[in-house]
Amino acid sequence: xxxxxxxxxxxxxxxxxxxxxxxxxxxxxxxxxxxxxxxxxxxxxxxxxxxxxxxxxxxxxxxxxxxxxxxxxxxxxxxxxxxxxxxxxxxxxxxxxxxxxxxxxxxxxxxxxxxxxxxxxxxxxxxxxxxxxxxxxxxxxxxxxxxxxxxxxxxxxxxxxxxxxxxxxxxxxxxxxxxxxxxxxxxxxxxxxxxxxxxxxxxxxxxxxxxxxxxxxxxxxxxxxxxxxxxxxxxxxxxxxxxxxxxxxxxxxxxxxxxxxxxxxxxxxxxxxxxxxxxxxxxxxxxxxxxxxxxxxxxxxxxxxxxxxxxxxxxxxxxxxxxxxxxxxxxxxxxxxxxxxxxxxxxxxxxxxxxxxxxxxxxxxxxxxxxxxxxxxxxxxxxxxxxxxxxxxxxxxxxxxxxxxxxxxxxxxxxxxxxxxxxxxxxxxxxxxxxxxxxxxxxxxxxxxxxxxxxxxxxxxxxxxxxxxxxxxxxxxxxxxxxxxxxxxxxxxxxxxxxxxxxxxxxxxxxxxxxxxxxxxxxxxxxxxxxxxxxxxxxxxxxxxxxxxxxxxxxxxxxxxxxxxxxxxxxxxxxxxxxxxxxxxxxxxxxxxxxxxxxxxxxxxxxxxxxxxxxxxxxxxxxxxxxxxxxxxxxxxxxxxxxxxxxxxxxxxxxxxxxxxxxxxxxxxxxxxxxxxxxxxxxxxxxxxxxxxxxxxxxxxxxxxxxxxxxxxxxxxxxxxxxxxxxxxxxxxxxxxxxxxxxxxxxxxxxxxxxxxxxxxxxxxxxxxxxxxxxxxxxxxxxxxxxxxxx
DNA sequence: AGCACGCCGACT
DNA sequence: GTCGGCGTGCTC
Numbered sequence: 001x002x003x004x005x006x007x008x009x010x011x012x013x014x015x016x017x018x019x020x021x022x023x024x025x026x027x028x029x030x031x032x033x034x035x036x037x038x039x040x041x042x043x044x045x046x047x048x049x050x051x052x053x054x055x056x057x058x059x060x061x062x063x064x065x066x067x068x069x070x071x072x073x074x075x076x077x078x079x080x081x082x083x084x085x086x087x088x089x090x091x092x093x094x095x096x097x098x099x100x101x102x103x104x105x106x107x108x109x110x111x112x113x114x115x116x117x118x119x120x121x122x123x124x125x126x127x128x129x130x131x132x133x134x135x136x137x138x139x140x141x142x143x144x145x146x147x148x149x150x151x152x153x154x155x156x157x158x159x160x161x162x163x164x165x166x167x168x169x170x171x172x173x174x175x176x177x178x179x180x181x182x183x184x185x186x187x188x189x190x191x192x193x194x195x196x197x198x199x200x201x202x203x204x205x206x207x208x209x210x211x212x213x214x215x216x217x218x219x220x221x222x223x224x225x226x227x228x229x230x231x232x233x234x235x236x237x238x239x240x241x242x243x244x245x246x247x248x249x250x251x252x253x254x255x256x257x258x259x260x261x262x263x264x265x266x267x268x269x270x271x272x273x274x275x276x277x278x279x280x281x282x283x284x285x286x287x288x289x290x291x292x293x294x295x296x297x298x299x300x301x302x303x304x305x306x307x308x309x310x311x312x313x314x315x316x317x318x319x320x321x322x323x324x325x326x327x328x329x330x331x332x333x334x335x336x337x338x339x340x341x342x343x344x345x346x347x348x349x350x351x352x353x354x355x356x357x358x359x360x361x362x363x364x365x366x367x368x369x370x371x372x373x374x375x376x377x378x379x380x381x382x383x384x385x386x387x388x389x390x391x392x393x394x395x396x397x398x399x400x401x402x403x404x405x406x407x408x409x410x411x412x413x414x415x416x417x418x419x420x421x422x423x424x425x426x427x428x429x430x431x432x433x434x435x436x437x438x439x440x441x442x443x444x445x446x447x448x449x450x451x452x453x454x455x456x457x458x459x460x461x462x463x464x465x466x467x468x469x470x471x472x473x474x475x476x477x478x479x480x481x482x483x484x485x486x487x488x489x490x491x492x493x494x495x496x497x498x499x500x501x502x503x504x505x506x507x508x509x510x511x512x513x514x515x516x517x518x519x520x521x522x523x524x525x526x527x528x529x530x531x532x533x534x535x536x537x538x539x540x541x542x543x544x545x546x547x548x549x550x551x552x553x554x555x556x557x558x559x560x561x562x563x564x565x566x567x568x569x570x571x572x573x574x575x576x577x578x579x580x581x582x583x584x585x586x587x588x589x590x591x592x593x594x595x596x597x598x599x600x601x602x603x604x605x606x607x608x609x610x611x612x613x614x615x616x617x618x619x620x621x622x623x624x625x626x627x628x629x630x631x632x633x634x635x636x637x638x639x640x641x642x643x644x645x646x647x648x649x650x651x652x653x654x655x656x657x658x659x660x661x662x663x664x665x666x667x668x669x670x671x672x673x674x675x676x677x678x679x680x681x682x683x684x685x686x687x688x689x690x691x692x693x694x695x696x697x698x699x700x701x702x703x704x705x706x707x708x709x710x711x712x713x714x715x716x717x718x719x720x721x722x723x724x725x726x727x728x729x730x731x732x733x734x735x736x737x738x739x740x741x742x743x744x745x746x747x748x749x750x751x752x753x754x755x756x757x758x759x760x761x762x763x764x765x766x767x768x769x770x771x772x773x774x775x776x777x778x779x780x781x782x783x784x785x786x787x788x789x790x791x
Numbered sequence: 792a793g794c795a796c797g798c799c800g801a802c803t
Numbered sequence: 804g805t806c807g808g809c810g811t812g813c814t815c
Contacts, residue, residue, distance in 0.1 A: 005815080009792050018815040041814040042794065056815090063815055776810090 002056045003030055003066060005047040006095050007040050008108070012771040015094040018047075019056050021065045030066065032081055033074030035107065037067045046070070046108075048099055050081060073351070075103060077370045079405050086401060092763045092783045093391040101391050102366040106344035114138055115150065115159050125158030176207040176235040177221055186229060192220050197229055205235050250325035252297075253290050253439075258282075262433040266295050269409040270302070270373060277400065279380075279425040280413040282435030283444060283672070284643020285607075288413045289319065290439075292376050293326055295411065300330070300356055304373025304408070308359040309395060311382035311604060312336070314581045318607055319378070323359050334360025334367070337578045362387060365395040365402070372406040375399045379604060380412035380421060381636055386788035394786055396421075415643060415674075416636040419685065420692040422678050445614075445646045447638070447654035447670045451661040452618075463550055463558065468615050468655045475613050476565055476594050482613035483606075483644050484559075484597045486552050487621040487637070489571040490514040493549020495522065497537035504538060510740040517553050518573070526741050555617065556597055566591075570598035603641040609648030614641055619658040619666055626737045627790055628690045631665040635677050638669035689729060691786075694752040697763070698787035700736060702744040703779040712779045713747040716766060720751055723762040728753040750790060 004017040020038055022030050030036065034049040044067065056063070076084070080102055088095040100108070115137040117129050128149060129137075137150075153159040179201045186193040196216045200206055211221060224230040255263060262280055269276045282288045296306040308323065310316045313335050323331050332346040332355035349355040351368045358367035362385055365375075377385070377399055385395040396412070403410035412421055412430070425432035438444070450465040460466055475482050494512040496503050504513045506524035513522035513531070520533045536543050547554075552571045559567055568588045575581050588596045589608055596602060596611075616638060623634045638656060646652020658666055668677040686693050699720075701713040713733035720730055732749040739746060753759065763783055770781035 002815095007792095007814085009814095011792050013812090014792075014814070020815060038815085043792095043814095045792095058815065 001027055001030075002053050002063070003034075003036070003049045004051040004053070005036060005038060005066075006050055006099065007038070007045055007047040008096055008100075009040075009045065010094060010097055010100075012094060012768050015096060017050060019058050019063055021063050022052070023065045026066060026069055029069045029072075031074045032078060033076035035070040035075050037070060039064050039067060048076065048096075049074070075107060075351070075368075077368060079370070079402070080366070080368060082405070083366075083398070083401060087391060087393055087398065089760060089764075090397075091391050091393055091785050092760070092767050098391050098393075101363070101387075101393070104340070104344045104347045106340045106347075115154070118158055118160050121153075121158040122156075125153040125156075128153060129159065174207040174209065174235050176205050176233055177211070177225060177230040178205040178233045179230050180228060182229055184229075186224070186227060190223070192216060193223055193229075196220050197224055200224075200230060205233060207235050250293075250322050252294070252326075253287075255290065255294065256287065256437065256439050258435045258437060259287055259291050259439070262291050262435065263294055265431065265433055266291075266374075266409050266411060267298055270295070270298055273407045275404045275407045275409065277403070277410045277412065277424075277430040279417055279421050279430045279432045280411055280435065281417055281422070281425075281432060281674075282413065282415060283438070284415045284640065285438045285440075285442065285444075285647060286415075286435035287439045288378065288435065289322060291435075292378070292411070292413070293322070295374055295376070295409075296327070296357060299373030299408075300327075302373060304371050305350075305367075305369035306357045306373055307364065307367050307369070307375045307399070307402075308357060309364055309375070309377040309385070309399065310359065310361060311379045311384045312601075313359070313361050314575070316378075316604065317582050317585065320359060323357065327357055330356040332358045332360075332367075334358060334364040336361055362395045365398045372402060372408055374409050374411065375403050376411045376413065378413045380414045381416055381418040381632075382604075383633075383788045386786070388788070392784045392787075394788075397786070416639045417674075419632060419678065419681060423682065423692045442646055442649075443651065444672055445642060445652040445654045446672075447642050447656055449661050449666060449670055450655055450657045452657050452659050453661075455657075463555065463617055463657075464562070465655070465657055468657065469562075471613050471653060471655065472563060472595075472615070476563060479592070480594075480612045480650070481588070481592065481608065481610045482595055482615065483602055483611055483641070484555075484595060484615045484617060485600065485602060485637075485641050486550070486555050486597065486617040487600050488549070488551045488618070489573055489599055490516050490523070490525075490551035490553055493551060494547075495534075495545055496548050497540060497542060498544035498546050499542035500537060500540040502537050502539040504534065508741070508743045510738055514551070515547055516573075526738065552597060552599060559595060559597065563595075565595060566593045567595045567597055568593045570596065570602050572599070572601075575601070600637055603637055603644070606644055607647055608644070611645055611647065612650050612652050614645040614652065614654045616641060616654075616656045616658075619656045620660055623660060623663065623665065628685070628688065629789070631663075631681055631684070634663075634665040635669050635681075638666065639672065639674070642669070642672075689752055694729070694754060696787055696790070697751040697753075697759075698782075698784040698790055699732075699749040699751070700746055700782040700784070701733070701748070701779060702741075702746045702782070703777070704743055704745070705778075706745045708777060708779045709745045709747050712770070712777070712781070713749060716781060717749055719762065719766055720749070724751070724753060724756050724759060728756060748790075 001022040003020050003022050005020050006017060007014055030049055032049055032051055036047055036049055037044060038047050084095060084098045084102055087098045117126065150159060177200060179197060186197065199214065225232055266278055280288055280291065299306045310319055313320060314337055320333060332349045334346055350358050358364055377396060380396060387393050399410055421430060424430040450467050455465045472482065493514060494503055495515055504522055506513055506529050508529055509524055509526045511524060511526055513524055516523050521530050522533060523530045537545060552569055556567055556569045568584050570584050587593060619638060622637060623630055642654045645654050656666060660666060664680050699716055701709050701716060703709045717730060717733050729752040730749060733747045736746040736748045766781065767783055774780060
């Protein structure tokens with residue numbers, strides 16, 4: 001028996017299968033998907049079995065044996081292995097990288113070097129070794145002087161080096177006891193001991209904590225152990241990220257006609273075991289979640305599993321709570337803020353069948369269920385579903401492949417679907433289901449557009465228009481709450497010298513530095529470069545520096561000064577800590593803080609009954625980005641954030657402040673006319689030959705040397721040109737919108753194509769060429785298939 | 792990725 | 804003559 005193994009070395013050179021012999025004693029333990037330990041060249045490494053076969057054409061003398069199997073159950077299912085191959089091919093990625101993305105990081109191996117004394121060591125070596133008071137020495141802890149003393153013995157083989165491997169994350173254990181199940185009992189006078197012994201025998205092994213909770217002291221435990229009735233053991237415990245939280249039961253709701261129609265259509269696909277993609281297009285507050293919940297219930301009833309995707313789990317605590325309340329312990333939560341260990345625990349719950357629903361962000365699409373009954377992607381248009389580092393996969397695409405494999409429905413939900421998905425529903429590739437009403441019959445608020453240029457003309461230079469100011473004061477007076485959105489973090493956008501016009505720039509990137517007041521510094525949002533706020537202009541030396549543009553930090557101050565009320569601010573800077581999102585939202589809700597101010601992270605999914613006003617302070621920030629999806633993103637953001645208002649009994653109001661009051665993205669968001677926006681935007685996409693009319697691939701060449709970048713990008717261009725048909729369009733090479741990041745110059749090429757069956761072979765060849773040449777030239781080529789941002 | 796092999800220049 | 808630079812090639 002032979003196993004084809006992919007080794008855990010992330011290099012293009014070894015990105016292929018290696019054949020190992022399966023020793024007899026491991027025959028029944030090794031399957032495709034097993035994590036194994038093999039000798040590779042001079043060292044031992046971890047690998048994954050991809051195939052098992054009876055024969056091999058290789059020279060038998062070359063084949064080594066598998067050393068060890070790491071898990072009882074294979075970590076990858078057959079389906080996940082197939083999926084990993086497909087992903088590696090489509091996203092031009094090495095197979096092992098994809099496998100690493102599929103599995104929790106905790107399964108990576110960490111090795112350390114230790115020194116050990118050989119059996120035939122000389123007396124001198126033994127004496128030297130004794131200085132370190134251990135039977136093995138961790139090389140990491142040695143000083144240079146220590147090493148100098150030991151090296152002669154290593155050379156003479158008295159002391160040898162060994163690599164020790166440990167799981168990145170250990171399973172968490174607690175001290176506890178287990179009964180030895182003796183027939184004998186403690187003496188009848190030791191009442192407490194007898195009680196505890198019986199408890200442990202009935203319940204099985206118990207941790208010290210749980211025993212103490214039952215009211216028995218450490219003394220009783222020790223007595224049982226001393227007399228031999230019980231033994232001390234380590235008990236595996238699961239880390240529970242939701243420890244201490246109480247979930248209230250969430251009752252199943254009666255569906256509206258529209259919801260019921262949607263449910264019925266999806267249920268049909270579930271019952272018939274057919275794959276179908278549904279686009280659940282429902283206005284904000286139309287009760288998409290209730291449809292999801294009932295669909296999942298149906299799937300669970302059939303003994304199948306469900307994957308629930310949310311854009312960013314930290315931002316949707318209300319959704320998670322609702323799932324936990326409805327389905328209890330059946331839910332595993334894949335949280336980006338979880339520690340490696342916690343993530344691994346949740347993963348094991350799924351793999352071992354102890355959880356039946358998995359809810360989480362992007363990587364949750366790889367939840368290792370072996371019997372998926374439905375996959376739901378909420379807010380399917382969100383760009384966070386696309387990973388912006390390697391591998392550059394899109395969770396929507398992965399979900400589609402998995403749903404096809406399991407013959408189950410894929411449900412894409414959104415109030416503002418991506419143009420791609422809606423376009424597919426227009427031609428019936430996806431089945432569209434519409435929810436046009438809110439179940440509680442609250443009407444959607446009608447946003448007002450305030451022209452900021454007119455405000456300026458009228459002499460109002462504040463960032464708050466007179467109209468919005470009036471509404472804010474009104475809400476404060478009535479004790480109602482409001483959400484204000486400013487899509488720009490930091491204090492001021494940039495600093496400018498009034499005298500010479502100089503703007504401090506990042507020395508590593510072609511971007512102006514952002515002023516952060518909290519630490520009185522200028523920061524680069526691209527490379528984390530930071531310098532203290534200067535007192536004088538670095539060019540002309542004048543002290544006439546002025547702050548331009550406004551970030552959330554500054555607005556917070558302005559609001560506090562103007563209205564003299566409490567404010568909850570949510571942006572990357574205030575939510576970096578674990579649990580910060582929840583804490584801030586809880587504060588907003590429970591303490592009735594009048595204003596929630598934040599960047600786009602506050603636009604999604606929040607449901608607060610007392611919020612009656614939403615203000616978008618600058619609707620143009622995204623609109624002005626050099627990206628063809630800028631209109632779409634603006635429309636989506638405005639629609640999403642408007643949906644936060646008027647979720648209670650009082651009708652909500654929404655204000656958009658903008659300098660582009662006539663822009664169709666803003667006008668149509670105001671009228672809540674998705675369809676009209678779709679048609680308008682499709683015209684533009686068709687003319688400019690963008691997605692969904694064409695597929696895109698973004699090539700980015702980067703290097704510290706600009707000449708190398710120019711040379712390499714023209715080479716890439718030529719290579720693509722030679723291998724695509726006339727119907728494809730190649731744009732560039734041209735400098736990327738941000739020409740330099742972290743001291744690297746960047747050029748990009750955009751390929752637009754409709755069908756190029758042989759393209760992917762060429763892409764893999766290009767990738768191989770550049771990754772192998774990288775050592776020499778330091779010129780990197782990044783290939784992003786279906787890019788989410790073209791910048 | 793990491794390591795051995797091998798071919799050139801600079802030095803004891 | 805030998806030490807060490809790093810280009811090349813290989814790992815079942």
